[in-house]
Structure formats: structure tokens, C-alpha cells
Amino acid sequence: MEIPTKIGLEILSEVGRISNSTMEVDTILIRTIDIIKNKLNIDACALYLVEGSPATPRLILKASSGFPADSASKIDLPWGKGITGWVAQHKLPQALSEAMQDPRFIYFPEIEEERFQSMLSVPMVYQDDCLGVINVHSIQNRFFDPMEVTLLKTICEQIVGCIRNALEFEKSQLMLRQQTFLYEISQAVQAEPTLEKRLWLLLIGIILGEGKGCHRAALFMLDDHQTRLKGTIGVGPDTDQEAQALWTDWVTPEQQEEFPHPHEKKTFAGLRKSAFHRAIQDIEFPYLQGNNVLADALFLETPQIVDTADELSNVPEELKRFTGVKAFVVLPLIAHDIPFGVILIDNRFTDTPIRSTNLQLFIRLATQASWVIENLRLFTKLIESNRELLTTKEQLIQSEKLAALGELSAEVAHEIKNPLVSIGGFARRLQGKLSRLKNSAPPPDLASLSQYADIIVSEVEGLEELLKNILLLPKGNKPSLRLGHLPALIHQVLDCFEMELREASIKVHLDFEKDPGPLSFDEEQIKQVLINVVFNAIESMPQGGVLDIHTSIQESGEGTSGAMIVVKDNGGGIDQETFQNIFNPFFTTKDTGTGLGLSICRRIMENHGGKILVKNNVNQGVTVQLVLPLQIGGLSNKT
Amino acid sequence: MGSETAQKKILVVDDETNIRLLYKEELEDEGYKVLLAENAEEARQQIEKEPPDLVTLDIKMPGMDGLEFLNQVKKKYPDLPVILCSAYGSYKQDFRVWSSDAYVVKSADLRELKLMIREVLGF
Ligand SMILES: Nc1ncnc2c1ncn2[C@@H]1O[C@H](COP(=O)(O)OP(=O)(O)OP(=O)(O)O)[C@@H](O)[C@H]1O
Numbered sequence: 001m002e003i004p005t006k007i008g009l010e011i012l013s014e015v016g017r018i019s020n021s022t023m024e025v026d027t028i029l030i031r032t033i034d035i036i037k038n039k040l041n042i043d044a045c046a047l048y049l050v051e052g053s054p055a056t057p058r059l060i061l062k063a064s065s066g067f068p069a070d071s072a073s074k075i076d077l078p079w080g081k082g083i084t085g086w087v088a089q090h091k092l093p094q095a096l097s098e099a100m101q102d103p104r105f106i107y108f109p110e111i112e113e114e115r116f117q118s119m120l121s122v123p124m125v126y127q128d129d130c131l132g133v134i135n136v137h138s139i140q141n142r143f144f145d146p147m148e149v150t151l152l153k154t155i156c157e158q159i160v161g162c163i164r165n166a167l168e169f170e171k172s173q174l175m176l177r178q179q180t181f182l183y184e185i186s187q188a189v190q191a192e193p194t195l196e197k198r199l200w201l202l203l204i205g206i207i208l209g210e211g212k213g214c215h216r217a218a219l220f221m222l223d224d225h226q227t228r229l230k231g232t233i234g235v236g237p238d239t240d241q242e243a244q245a246l247w248t249d250w251v252t253p254e255q256q257e258e259f260p261h262p263h264e265k266k267t268f269a270g271l272r273k274s275a276f277h278r279a280i281q282d283i284e285f286p287y288l289q290g291n292n293v294l295a296d297a298l299f300l301e302t303p304q305i306v307d308t309a310d311e312l313s314n315v316p317e318e319l320k321r322f323t324g325v326k327a328f329v330v331l332p333l334i335a336h337d338i339p340f341g342v343i344l345i346d347n348r349f350t351d352t353p354i355r356s357t358n359l360q361l362f363i364r365l366a367t368q369a370s371w372v373i374e375n376l377r378l379f380t381k382l383i384e385s386n387r388e389l390l391t392t393k394e395q396l397i398q399s400e401k402l403a404a405l406g407e408l409s410a411e412v413a414h415e416i417k418n419p420l421v422s423i424g425g426f427a428r429r430l431q432g433k434l435s436r437l438k439n440s441a442p443p444p445d446l447a448s449l450s451q452y453a454d455i456i457v458s459e460v461e462g463l464e465e466l467l468k469n470i471l472l473l474p475k476g477n478k479p480s481l482r483l484g485h486l487p488a489l490i491h492q493v494l495d496c497f498e499m500e501l502r503e504a505s506i507k508v509h510l511d512f513e514k515d516p517g518p519l520s521f522d523e524e525q526i527k528q529v530l531i532n533v534v535f536n537a538i539e540s541m542p543q544g545g546v547l548d549i550h551t552s553i554q555e556s557g558e559g560t561s562g563a564m565i566v567v568k569d570n571g572g573g574i575d576q577e578t579f580q581n582i583f584n585p586f587f588t589t590k591d592t593g594t595g596l597g598l599s600i601c602r603r604i605m606e607n608h609g610g611k612i613l614v615k616n617n618v619n620q621g622v623t624v625q626l627v628l629p630l631q632i633g634g635l636s637n638k639t
Numbered sequence: 640m641g642s643e644t645a646q647k648k649i650l651v652v653d654d655e656t657n658i659r660l661l662y663k664e665e666l667e668d669e670g671y672k673v674l675l676a677e678n679a680e681e682a683r684q685q686i687e688k689e690p691p692d693l694v695t696l697d698i699k700m701p702g703m704d705g706l707e708f709l710n711q712v713k714k715k716y717p718d719l720p721v722i723l724c725s726a727y728g729s730y731k732q733d734f735r736v737w738s739s740d741a742y743v744v745k746s747a748d749l750r751e752l753k754l755m756i757r758e759v760l761g762f
């Protein structure tokens with residue numbers, strides 16, 4: 001049935017006026033309802049728009065007149081359900097005098113549908129797509145004549161282009177805002193120095209996202225062993241009031257998309273104190289596929305959208321208790337195929353599903369979070385390998401020094417060896433001759449001469465021994481290990497210094513209570529180490545002091561790892577600049593020193609698979625720790 | 640100072656005067672006749688002039704070194720025992736050392752050398 005041209009033109013010009021005046025969907029819808037109410041004799045009018053993904057579209061009541069005031073936002077109809085759903089699906093108008101009798105009818109108490117007898121439902125079709133449905137209702141049972149049906153159809157046809165444009169505009173506005181938001185968030189995140197702060201910001205970004213985003217966001221990180229997902233950060237208000245305060249604080253309506261500046265520490269610290277954040281630290285879930293929805297998001301590498309937590313087997317009780325909601329979304333954090341963790345988001349205070357328009361933004365934020373983590377991980381790795389490189393370089397320099405020392409000491413040793421042999425040899429002859437003379441009768445007073453010879457002989461022996469060790473050292477000489485007792489060795493070394501200790505009136509304090517027991521080491525070499533270290537200590541205390549030597553057992557993560565000899569003096573320590581050089585071969589502050597003492601000690605300890613640590617207390621004294629491994633096995637692996 | 644050593648002549652080759660002197664005195668005390676040479680050339684002449692029963696040979700010497708001289712001696716006098724003496728033990732790895740009869744690291748304590756000499760001479 002044709003509608004009179006006059007009414008047709010009227011509708012056309014009114015719709016034209018709407019589309020010229022606004023791009024806001026809501027306004028367009030309200031004005032459309034006004035037109036309908038003017039043209040048709042009805043009691044209520046409802047305007048539904050199609051929302052959601054193309055796979056699961058839904059009809060949402062967007063604007064209405066004649067219904068109870070706050071009902072508009074509550075109607076959400078699945079595709080094909082109810083009369084409205086049927087109309088949308090089939091794109092066919094339906095005029096029903098007795099709507100409630102229709103088998104398709106679904107009763108909505110929110111809009112007090114029982115009051116209405118008859119209804120006319122018309123689809124809004126644009127280029128073969130149904131964008132929504134307009135329903136008109138009357139309280140009286142009535143018949144909608146073909147003229148009225150055509151009239152509403154005409155209004156629909158005219159307004160649908162206008163709505164579509166507005167929807168497209170809204171969508172692009174949203175995208176623009178999201179882009180801006182993402183940009184601002186990434187700027188803010190980059191300004192933060194630590195991973196933790198960056199993640200905080202990203203989570204705040206999620207809850208402050210477009211249109212107040214969601215209510216809460218919780219981060220679960222995968223542990224290093226990839227066995228557990230641990231609650232790390234929780235962002236979100238604890239109470240309704242807090243929720244209100246938070247969003248009005250952070251987001252004023254005009255600058256909704258402006259991201260809070262990271263310098264606003266006050267809010268940051270406040271968020272950290274939230275009960276939600278504290279509670280999340282205590283929960284964790286195993287990282288096993290099928291065990292829980294958090295793990296599944298990572299294994300399946302897709303966001304997990306949960307609408308009814310109760311009905312899912314992979315939502316553990318603990319998680320339900322913790323969130324207290326039925327609907328939430330789990331976003332996986334993955335970069336370079338490496339899983340890092342998940343972000344769980346929900347609408348705690350309404351327990352409504354996360355809106356699909358927001359979901360896209362959240363997924364992008366999660367992607368960004370993944371890259372933030374990945375970048376920082378790579379950066380840390382870079383720093384680590386750089387540090388490793390530096391230590392390797394240091395070690396290289398050190399070994400070069402030792403090689404140089406090796407060559408040099410071989411040279412020096414050879415020069416010394418021959419005179420030493422002749423000095424020692426003649427001293428022996430002197431010794432022999434003197435002792436024979438001493439025993440002859442009458443005995444001349446040669447006792448002291450004989451003693452001198454003894455001293456020469458023993459000095460030379462010691463020197464020869466030392467030279468031998470220096471010669472052996474640079475070749476990475478394998479120590480010849482034999483079972484020995486450290487306390488006995490320490491006593492031997494102290495006996496050598498009896499005179500020096502007495503002369504400088506140094507008190508010796510020994511403590512072998514923690515004796516590591518029999519140990520494998522090269523007695524000659526370790527003795528040399530002790531001689532060097534003890535002698536350094538003695539030399540540091542010419543005016544007297546206390547020499548403290550004790551043994552102990554070194555514990556490491558895996559248990560007992562080594563025996564330790566600690567040699568401590570109170571000779572005033574080493575000044576900072578000197579301290580950096582003490583291990584350098586030939587570095588000495590002494591007139592008669594060679595500066596080889598500690599270099600050689602280090603080499604010997606390393607050849608034993610052990611180490612030497614020097615702790616310097618400026619103005620107090622030096623503590624040297626000599627660590628020997630308990631296991632000989634560790635050594636044979638090394639050499 | 641056993642009589643069995645009385646006739647045995649030992650040639651000591653070493654560039655260090657004091658070492659030569661020490662070896663001479665110590666070995667004479669043992670009853671050996673000791674001949675001395677300062678370098679390889681002198682040693683060669685000595686051996687030609689008065690062949691010894693045994694040679695102690697220093698390795699590190701100016702001019703021809705001990706190992707090279709050992710090689711020459713062993714070619715010409717395969718039966719003449721030579722004991723290498725060196726300030727340090729690292730030459731032990733040098734295969735040329737193998738043709739010597741013994742290797743002794745020099746020390747002020749000559750007991751090891753004396754023992755070696757007795758062993759090589761078959762006492
Ligand atoms: N216990 C100590 N107290 C103070 N300074 C020390 C101590 N131990 C070492 N030093 C400092 O470290 C330097 C290097 O020590 P190192 O043992 O390597 O050589 P040295 O003692 O100088 O010479 P030598 O090896 O001939 O004894 C010393 O010259 C000294 O300045």
C-alpha cells in the first residue's frame with residue numbers, strides 16, 4: 001500500500017534534519033522515536049541495534065519510550081530469539097494483535113511487557129544487512145493496518161542510512177581514541193625504568209581504558225621453571241565507593257582518553273595498597289594445560305572469554321573465590337613464542353561480561369605488555385652477556401699477565417737458580433767441614449759459625465722450593481693432591497714465622513673448631529699460599545697486632561661445598577687504590593717485595609679448583625679467605 | 640770414597656765457574672777424577688784428548704747448547720754415558736733428552752746427582 005506523498009515527504013525532511021544536525025547514535029535514535037510517536041498512534045516504542053561479533057550477534061535495546069525509565073540498557077536478546085530476534089533474522093516485519101500469544105514471544109518483565117497487547121516489529125535493513133529493529137506497542141488490542149506498517153517501514157528505510165553513518169563514525173572515533181590511548185600508554189610505559197612499574201601502568205591502562213574499560217585487572221606471571229602462574233600485580237578498587245573515586249580521580253569526562261602521567265606517584269602507591277593487590281600475591285595456579293583457564297589461555301595462545309565461570313571445568317574453585325565473578329577474560333602474554341603470563345580482567349562491581357569493543361583494546365594492551373616484558377628480558381640478557389664478556393676479558397688480561405709472569409719468572413728463575421746452587425752447595429760443604437772440625441779435639445769455638453751455615457743451607461732450600469713453585473705455576477701445573485690436615489699445615493707455617501711474630505709482638509689466635517677434616521690438596525703449594533698470606537699479614541702489623549687464623553666449612557645452595565681458611569689481621573687494611581692492584585703480578589708497596597705473593601696464591605687456589613677472597617676493611621685490617629673444594633672430582637674435571 | 644771410583648773420570652760441562660768448582664770438589668770427595676769444560680767446544684776437545692767415563696752436561700749454555708752437544712756426542716761416542724743437568728725440569732718433555740742416560744735437576748744438594756752417577760757407572 002502506498003503511503004500518501006505528503007507524509008512520505010514529511011518523514012524524509014525530518015530524517016534529513018536529524019542527519020544534518022547530529023552524528024550521535026543515541027540522539028538519532030531518540031529523535032527517530034519522536035518521529036514515530038508523531039506519525040503513529042502507539043503507547044510505546046523500542047529501538048534495538050545489532051551488536052557483538054558477526055558470529056554471535058545480539059540485539060540490544062538502545063532507545064525507548066513508554067517503558068519504565070531505567071529499562072533501556074537491560075534488554076539484550078540473542079540473535080533469532082523472541083519476536084524481535086525473529087524479525088532481525090528474517091528481515092521481515094511482523095504485525096501482531098496478540099503478541100503474547102505468539103510462540104516466539106519472550107517475556108521481559110523489565111519493560112512491563114504484559115501491559116501491551118499488540119505490537120508491530122520492523123527490521124532496519126541497510127544493503128541487505130539488518131542493523132536493528134524498531135518495535136511499537138499498544139496497550140489496547142489493535143490491528144496495525146498496512147498503511148501503518150508501510151509508514152514504519154518507510155521511517156526505518158530513511159533512518160537506517162543515517163544510523164549506519166553514525167555507527168561507522170562512532171567506530172572510527174573509538175578506534176581513534178584507542179589509538180591515542182595506546183600511544184599515550186606506550187609513551188608513559190617507556191618513561192618508567194623498571195619492569196614492575198611498566199606493568200603497573202599497563203594494568204592501570206586496562207582498567208582506565210575506553211569507556212572506563214573494565215573494573216579490575218590482575219597479572220599472573222609464569223615462574224622461571226615454567227611450572228606455576230603466580231599472582232603478581234592486581235589493579236582495581238576494592239569497593240564501589242573506591243571504584244567511583246578512582247575513575248573520577250583519574251578520568252574526567254572531557255579527557256577520558258588522556259592517560260595519567262606516571263609521575264603521579266600518589267595514585268600509584270595507593271593502588272599498591274589495595275586489598276586486591278595484596279590478595280593476588282598469595283595465589284598461584286599450576287601451568288598445566290586443561291588444569292585452569294589461565295594456563296589454557298597460554299597453551300591455546302588465545303584470549304579465554306568466560307561468561308559463566310560456574311559451568312566451566314577449567315575454572316578452579318580458588319579462582320572463583322578470588323575473583324568472585326562469573327564473567328571474566330584471560331589474556332595471554334606471549335612474545336616470540338615465549339609465554340610470560342596472563343592478565344585476567346573482570347567487571348567486579350556489575351559482574352557483566354567485558355564489552356567486545358573494549359576487548360580489542362585489551363588484547364592490544366596485552367600484546368604491548370608482552371613486548372614490554374620481552375624487551376626488558378632481552379635487555380637484561382644483553383647486559384648479562386656484556387658483563388660476562390667483560391669478566392672474560394678481565395680473565396683474559398689476567399691470564400696474559402700470568403703468561404707474561406710465567407715467561408719472566410722462568411727467565412728470572414734461571415738466573416737465580418745457578419747462583420743458588422753454588423751458594424747452597426758451598427754452604428753445605430762449609431757445614432760439613434765445620435761440623436767435622438767441631439768434633440775434633442780440642443774443639444774450637446765454631447758453634448756459631450756452624451749455625452750460620454745451617455741458616456744459609458735452610459734459607460737456600462726454602463728459596464729453591466719457592467723458585468720451583470714459581471716455575472711450575474704458569475704452566476697451569478696440576479697440583480699433586482694428597483690427603484692432609486689444614487690445622488697441621490697452618491701450625492707448620494706459623495712455626496716458620498716464630499721469630500717475626502715474636503719480634504713484632506703479634507698475638508696469634510687460632511680456632512680450628514670447625515675443622516673440615518682430612519682434605520685433598522697439594523701440601524707444598526697450599527703451604528706456599530699460607531706463607532704468602534700470613535707473611536703479608538705480619539708485614540702489615542710491624543707495631544704488633546692480632547693474627548687470627550681459623551678454619552671453617554663453606555656452605556652453598558647445594559650443601560657443603562668447600563673448606564675455608566680465614567687469615568685475619570688488624571694491620572690497618574689497604575687503601576682503595578692499592579686494593580685494586582693487589583692481585584697484579586709485581587705490584588708491591590714494599591721495598592723488598594716482589595709483588596708476586598698474591599698472584600701466585602690466586603693461581604695455586606685456582607689450580608686447586610678453589611679461590612682466594614680478600615676482604616679489605618680500610619683503617620682496620622684485611623681478611624683473606626682461602627676456599628678449597630671438598631670434592632677432588634670437581635678438580636679433575638677442571639684440569 | 641770407595642776405591643772402585645778411583646779410576647773413573649768425570650767430565651763436568653757447565654758455563655758457571657762456581658758450579659764447576661762445586662761439582663769438582665764434591666765429586667773429588669767421592670773419589671772421582673774430575674775434568675772441567677766451560678762450553679761444548681772445550682768439552683769436545685777434552686773428550687778427544689782424554690776420554691772420560693761419564694759426562695755431566697748443563698743444558699743452557701752460551702754457544703752450542705747442551706742438547707745439541709749431547710746429540711753430537713752420542714753419534715760419535717754412543718757408549719759414553721751422559722747425565723743432563725738443568726736448572727729446571729721442563730726439558731724433560733723434550734724428546735732429544737731421551738738419548739741421555741739420566742736427567743738431574745740442579746740443586747745445591749748433590750746427593751741425587753751422585754746417586755745417578757753411581758747408577759750409570761754401574762756401582
Ligand atoms: N694483609 C695485608 N695488609 C695490608 N696490605 C696488604 C696485605 N696483603 C697484601 N697487601 C698489599 O698488597 C700488595 C701485594 O701483595 P703481594 O703479596 O702480592 O706482594 P708483596 O707482599 O708486596 O710482595 P711479596 O710477594 O714479595 O711478599 C702488598 O704490597 C700490600 O700493599
Ligand SMILES: [Mg+2]
Pocket residue numbers: 532535536593597598
Ligand atoms: Mg706478600
